[in-house]
Amino acid sequence: xxxxxxxxxxxxxxxxxxxxxxxxxxxxxxxxxxxxxxxxxxxxxxxxxxxxxxxxxxxxxxxxxxxxxxxxxxxxxxxxxxxxxxxxxxxxxxxxxxxxxxxxxxxxxxxxxxxxxxxxxxxxxxxxxxxxxxxxxxxxxxxxxxxxxxxxxxxxxxxxxxxxxxxxxxxxxxxxxxxxxxxxxxxxxxxxxxxxxxx
Amino acid sequence: xxxxxxxxxxxxxxxxxxxxxxxxxxxxxxxxxxxxxxxxxxxxxxxxxxxxxxxxxxxxxxxxxxxxxxxxxxxxxxxxxxxxxxxxxxxxxxxxxxxxxxxxxxxxxxxxxxxxxxxxxxxxxxxxxxxxxxxxxxxxxxxxxxxxxxxxxxxxxxxxxxxxxxxxxxxxxxxxxxxxxxxxxxxxxxxxxxxxxxxxxxxxxxxxxx
Numbered sequence: 001x002x003x004x005x006x007x008x009x010x011x012x013x014x015x016x017x018x019x020x021x022x023x024x025x026x027x028x029x030x031x032x033x034x035x036x037x038x039x040x041x042x043x044x045x046x047x048x049x050x051x052x053x054x055x056x057x058x059x060x061x062x063x064x065x066x067x068x069x070x071x072x073x074x075x076x077x078x079x080x081x082x083x084x085x086x087x088x089x090x091x092x093x094x095x096x097x098x099x100x101x102x103x104x105x106x107x108x109x110x111x112x113x114x115x116x117x118x119x120x121x122x123x124x125x126x127x128x129x130x131x132x133x134x135x136x137x138x139x140x141x142x143x144x145x146x147x148x149x150x151x152x153x154x155x156x157x158x159x160x161x162x163x164x165x166x167x168x169x170x171x172x173x174x175x176x177x178x179x180x181x182x183x184x185x186x187x188x189x190x191x192x193x194x195x196x197x198x199x
Numbered sequence: 200x201x202x203x204x205x206x207x208x209x210x211x212x213x214x215x216x217x218x219x220x221x222x223x224x225x226x227x228x229x230x231x232x233x234x235x236x237x238x239x240x241x242x243x244x245x246x247x248x249x250x251x252x253x254x255x256x257x258x259x260x261x262x263x264x265x266x267x268x269x270x271x272x273x274x275x276x277x278x279x280x281x282x283x284x285x286x287x288x289x290x291x292x293x294x295x296x297x298x299x300x301x302x303x304x305x306x307x308x309x310x311x312x313x314x315x316x317x318x319x320x321x322x323x324x325x326x327x328x329x330x331x332x333x334x335x336x337x338x339x340x341x342x343x344x345x346x347x348x349x350x351x352x353x354x355x356x357x358x359x360x361x362x363x364x365x366x367x368x369x370x371x372x373x374x375x376x377x378x379x380x381x382x383x384x385x386x387x388x389x390x391x392x393x394x395x396x397x398x399x400x401x402x403x404x405x406x407x408x409x
Binding site for chain 2: 022025026033034036039041042046047048049050051052054058059060098131133136137138140149152153155156158160161176179180181186187
């Protein structure tokens with residue numbers, strides 16, 4: 001999603017937050033909370049936990065706005081904070097036994113398709129699009145969380161690889177590898193769905 | 200701009216993913232863009248890769264556009280910053296690395312010591328009375344009594360409490376209810392909103408005001 005608020009505006013609000021301005025914090029919240037939430041969701045896949053991350057990150061932004069050094073964009077800085085919070089939740093909860101880069105058990109494509117509207121009701125084209133999106137969602141859910149998160153940052157937040165590496169606290173080559181594998185997996189998963197529809 | 204896009208590649212080599220994404224998102228310099236466009240005119244595989252990437256980006260954006268933070272999250276942030284209003288870090292130049300680590304170490308040690316002290320005191324008092332102690336600030340906090348559904352496990356309950364900024368204050372009473380404290384500074388409106396939200400949660404069998 002292209003950013004509706006540019007970085008210079010975010011920096012002004014952040015400076016105002018550092019001076020104790022709660023209205024500026026509200027502006028920052030409106031601009032950044034959806035990104036923080038979706039970023040957390042891309043790893044944790046749990047809306048309640050993602051809400052908790054938004055809350056914690058914004059409180060930390062309020063407390064530590066004065067520590068922003070301006071070496072990266074405000075979004076990169078905030079998502080970096082979010083990443084640490086997400087990983088705390090990840091380690092604390094059931095994920096400690098789950099490998100970050102392991103593909104999850106496949107959700108059968110039939111199941112994804114059966115949850116879509118029947119062509120007779122909504123029209124064949126609309127149903128196909130909906131089925132396609134349902135199948136896309138199913139494929140995305142199977143992606144290893146670390147790859148899904150890198151893909152989210154690259155294609156939804158449109159962050160350069162170097163900034164993704166900064167957010168995820170990993171080498172740029174790891175980002176490249178994760179995005180590459182994520183994209184390949186999604187292509188293969190969707191191709192399998194198309195083959196199934198063609199039969 | 201990406202490192203990949205800075206490098207002029209031979210026309211026959213395929214474009215790498217980072218360059219294709221940068222191209223898709225208009226992050227290439229003029230020179231790199233001209234080079235990429237020249238390559239795309241000749242290379243069907245890279246053109247197709249770009250089309251596939253654009254499609255993937257659209258589907259991902261459509262998927263995530265449907266997800267938003269819960270409306271009450273801002274209220275939680277407000278309540279929590281009210282509690283921390285005096286702890287805002289003033290705008291200042293960054294400390295040197297060595298000083299920062301010394302400061303962090305000292306703070307961490309102090310926090311750990313304070314937490315341990317409180318935990319020990321609470322454990323003692325709980326042992327004596329069966330209830331958690333109330334701090335001075337907790338006397339002013341608003342409370343809700345809840346009975347958790349039998350299916351709610353400890354992890355779910357912990358997540359739920361964190362989600363609404365609640366802390367387990369005391370309980371269970373003879374009816375199996377726990378007293379939950381709202382964040383310091385939470386007002387009557389937040390209390391009613393939280394109560395209403397809790398009553399809709401499957402993890403909560405019953406939610407009452409004291």
